[in-house]
Amino acid sequence: MSQANLDQTEAPSLIIQNIRQDFITLDGTELNVLDNINLGFREREFISFIGHSGCGKSTLLRIIAGLQTPTQGSILYKGKKIKGTSAARGMVFQQDAVFPWLTVRKNIEFGLKLKKLPRDKVRAQAEKWIALVGLGGWEDAYPKELSGGMRKRVDLARVYANTPDLMLMDEPFGALDQQTKSNMQTQLLRLWETAGSTVIFVTHDLEEAVFLSDRIVVLAPRPGRVKTIMDVSLSRPRREELRLSEEFLAEKRKLHELLKEDA
Template sequence: MTIVTGASAQPVSPPESAQQVAGAIAQPAPLLALRHIRKHFRTKRHDTLALDDVSLEVRPREFICIVGPSGCGKSTLLNIAAGIDTDYEGEAMFEGVPITGTARERAVVFQEPALFPWLNVRANVEFGLKLRGVPKEQRREIVDRHLALVNLTRFDRAYVHELSGGMKQRAQLARGLAVEPHALLMDEPFAALDAQTRDELQLELQSVWARIGTTVLFVTHNVREAVILGDRVVVMSPSPGRIKSIIEVNLERPRTPDDHAVADLAAAVRYELQNASETPEPRYAI
């Protein structure tokens, strides 16, 4: 396990050979780059600093989880990455281009499923494709593929009120993936689910991600969930939100909540989270 502290620290060990040097040089450019982000929420009476000098780079096909106490700015940071919030200081780049608003290359999955209740599951998943003018037969193929991906084929004609919480989140995930985004931004999508359904969806999401390789930025309060899903776990401090540490998760997939290695690493993340209000120290490795 490697723990790196500070907003801009990167978990890099000194290379030991020319081959390692070459590998370091060949690192892909970040898909998403957030640099020195500061975000204020201003009213007539208050000026609240929500994010303070946050820098984070996310590589292609990487699964990044962000954890932190309530009010630390996790969702605000995700909204900036999505282009939903454009009123901030600093620089947000996606594929080398400044983020100036929402774009189909970045799909968002919210905690509360944002499904249209007057449409059935198939029509919900198809909605974004229709907006893009995708031909009917092609839409059918894409929707069929993504319903199968999230195990909802049998429920394609069901309406939102007929679905369980887990099925609603599967439908929302299928709709987000159907437009083939380059990044999937997920804001506590499993927080309102019961423990068993959450465990099932964590396994399912790992399987989907392994098959399609979409870059994922995932916000959660659940430390063990972050370790189960993430390649790296970003630990944020209490408000104003700063990056306290970034923890590499070098565990085999698929991972489950009962894995001893998951529990051990989750304890380390929890320790970082409990001490997140402390001033960042120099980077260190365990």
């Protein structure tokens, strides 16, 4: 799917309206983390949130996930107000969310079994995603036997196997070394192209945001506000060699300049 193929007239499926988030600190002070956030995202977009530490990126993602109730405002997904969590919104965190006492296959099957799907469908879905994330031959391995990148692939397969419409990712590759991180970014794009879900991705890595995204939401420092939304003009599919191209470096410089203004 290319940026050019996104229908710019399509009505947004996710609408963020007037979101404000306040927290009370230990000394009783009110802290305004997010203020007046208004955004709209279309189906099958890949969106990244980026901004300096403390700008509320992860907080906004948790509100979209239904893990946190905003102080003010609402979020509509496909016309319905988000209240609490839902299997339609999958979440991947930076920390591993795999169960250490379960094998690769059983980790991926876990959510499917909670849906009480027939055993043959559970097994078929798990096998499909084991193959898609390249873990064939590791089905019966436990997380302690896997590298960090392999555990993250289990994490992705676990969430994608439940066929979420909306995938929310909070710096999922932040703890990985650079080579593994680059490989996982390419892997994620292939999974996204296969699944066709909308992805909202939090990162502080400029190169990661440019490589992955259709659009990048730049948040200003606390209280977090939408500073600008940057369209990424790079065509799809995107492969590793794109990172060395002049057009990629130009997009990265553009994003760097936007963030430098708030340094």
